[in-house]
Amino acid sequence: MTVITKDVAIIGAGPGGYVAAIRASQLGLSVALIEKDARMGGTCLLRGCIPTKALIETAYLYSKARTFKEYGIVISDPVIDWAAAQSRKDKQVTRLAKGVEFLLKKNKVEMIHGRAHFTAPGALEVVAPDGSTQAVSATAVVIATGSEPRIFPPFDVKHPAVITSNEALQLASLPPSMAVIGAGAVGVEFASIFQTLGSRVTLIEVMEQILPFEDADVAATLHTELQKRGMTIHAATRVDSMTPTDAGVVLKMTGPKGPVEDTVSIVLVAVGRRPVTEGLHLEAIGVPVEKGFIRVNEFCETPLPGHFAIGDCISTPQLAHVASAEGKVAVERIAGKDVSPVNYDQIPFATYCHPEVARVGLTEAEARKSGHDIAIGKFMFSALGKAGIIGEREGFVKLIAERKYGEILGASIIGPHATDLIAEPAAFMAAEGTMTEMLRMVHAHPTLQEAILEAAEAWTGHPIHS
Numbered sequence: 001m002t003v004i005t006k007d008v009a010i011i012g013a014g015p016g017g018y019v020a021a022i023r024a025s026q027l028g029l030s031v032a033l034i035e036k037d038a039r040m041g042g043t044c045l046l047r048g049c050i051p052t053k054a055l056i057e058t059a060y061l062y063s064k065a066r067t068f069k070e071y072g073i074v075i076s077d078p079v080i081d082w083a084a085a086q087s088r089k090d091k092q093v094t095r096l097a098k099g100v101e102f103l104l105k106k107n108k109v110e111m112i113h114g115r116a117h118f119t120a121p122g123a124l125e126v127v128a129p130d131g132s133t134q135a136v137s138a139t140a141v142v143i144a145t146g147s148e149p150r151i152f153p154p155f156d157v158k159h160p161a162v163i164t165s166n167e168a169l170q171l172a173s174l175p176p177s178m179a180v181i182g183a184g185a186v187g188v189e190f191a192s193i194f195q196t197l198g199s200r201v202t203l204i205e206v207m208e209q210i211l212p213f214e215d216a217d218v219a220a221t222l223h224t225e226l227q228k229r230g231m232t233i234h235a236a237t238r239v240d241s242m243t244p245t246d247a248g249v250v251l252k253m254t255g256p257k258g259p260v261e262d263t264v265s266i267v268l269v270a271v272g273r274r275p276v277t278e279g280l281h282l283e284a285i286g287v288p289v290e291k292g293f294i295r296v297n298e299f300c301e302t303p304l305p306g307h308f309a310i311g312d313c314i315s316t317p318q319l320a321h322v323a324s325a326e327g328k329v330a331v332e333r334i335a336g337k338d339v340s341p342v343n344y345d346q347i348p349f350a351t352y353c354h355p356e357v358a359r360v361g362l363t364e365a366e367a368r369k370s371g372h373d374i375a376i377g378k379f380m381f382s383a384l385g386k387a388g389i390i391g392e393r394e395g396f397v398k399l400i401a402e403r404k405y406g407e408i409l410g411a412s413i414i415g416p417h418a419t420d421l422i423a424e425p426a427a428f429m430a431a432e433g434t435m436t437e438m439l440r441m442v443h444a445h446p447t448l449q450e451a452i453l454e455a456a457e458a459w460t461g462h463p464i465h466s
């Protein structure tokens, strides 16, 4: 058997692996990128970020179209064509997957189609879909095998009406009713999509608040907003059993006020994702795995020299932009560059429900717990001209900064374009700018960004518009 020999072999072509491959090639390294799926792009592009956001856009425009009369636009009642929405989503995915493949070719990355496992340090066997095998040998290996939905009892019900995010993206029709178990970003996004498109949605979360890791203020506002839109939310509620019947799936739960029951046509289980590290033979070559995650240092290097792991298969935030950032760190390290580790304190988190939610840095509770002497600057979108103009006045910007020197510790936003707006406080934090610099920056009027300046003014105790 011929052996493909490269400077770097990368397993997995998600946003971790493919970005690492392109950067490695840019740095002059020869690269093999091994992917078991037929298309490049991984979870993010094929089953995650991109297809969900395409459907979220459909849901958003549908809800907007129903308010057109207020804007002086008269149309007949908008109707959802689910097949067309799915087809548009699929087109976005196909276009971007082709784009990734084009970029990999342009950067002379050798793409190998098949499932890889280690036979020795630096040595891989790749099994193609037709069963043929290919040996790959590399001086350095980057493991970027990602994650998949985590299913455990009582959610491990094998029935077509009990699905994960993978199937939720391919539903042939809109379900009349849906229970979403797990109110993290993935669960909340799907709940928001199907609720907006007309399904009766129940969102269930075992923790005290939906979006359990977000600022309590933000989570409470989102809770109210989703309820206003007709969603039933059970927080602090445990699902005890799920039983498929002819009438639908019967859910038995225990909430703060005792037993709760619901019968729905579809149950979407979104209780987390587990790393994909089985079958790679990692232990056999000396790469340690803890609770399924590959152990790495701050440069994404495993204890086995020359072997790196990035993205969802290590225990850092499971986000596409984190995977890409780690991929660049890993290959720059392999190329011998002077590289800084990813700063996990400054990762933007985004949930693309409506209203949108985004955060960078600490929540208010975390900042108080950390012992910082903080002051809060908060500004409601309801007082902002641009928010009124676009008809989205819900939510607020909350800035958390150290009182004396104005060091920005965190920012949470709920409201229109929160996921884009969060880039401003994130940029200030990355550049070590303080509230002084933020207050000096002139913000264009009328824009949504002004809400950030207004929150900064509120932080000083001298708000202008509130």
Ligand SMILES: Cc1cc2nc3c(=O)[nH]c(=O)nc-3n(C[C@H](O)[C@H](O)[C@H](O)COP(=O)(O)OP(=O)(O)OC[C@H]3O[C@@H](n4cnc5c(N)ncnc54)[C@H](O)[C@@H]3O)c2cc1C
Pocket: 011, 012, 013, 014, 015, 016, 017, 034, 035, 036, 037, 041, 042, 043, 044, 045, 047, 048, 049, 050, 052, 114, 115, 116, 117, 144, 145, 146, 147, 165, 186, 276, 280, 310, 311, 312, 313, 317, 318, 319, 320, 321, 322, 323
């Ligand atoms: C519904 C949903 C929505 C999401 N939305 C967002 C979002 O809006 N923003 C965001 O930042 N993140 C989002 N995420 C998370 C994001 O998709 C992941 O964090 C990201 O894809 C992780 O990238 P990765 O490269 O580590 O792994 P993945 O994207 O999972 O890619 C891993 C690749 O490795 C391949 N592979 C695995 N094992 C092998 C093997 N043995 N041999 C060859 N190939 C192998 C897999 O086929 C896969 O293509 C979302 C996730 C889901 C499920």
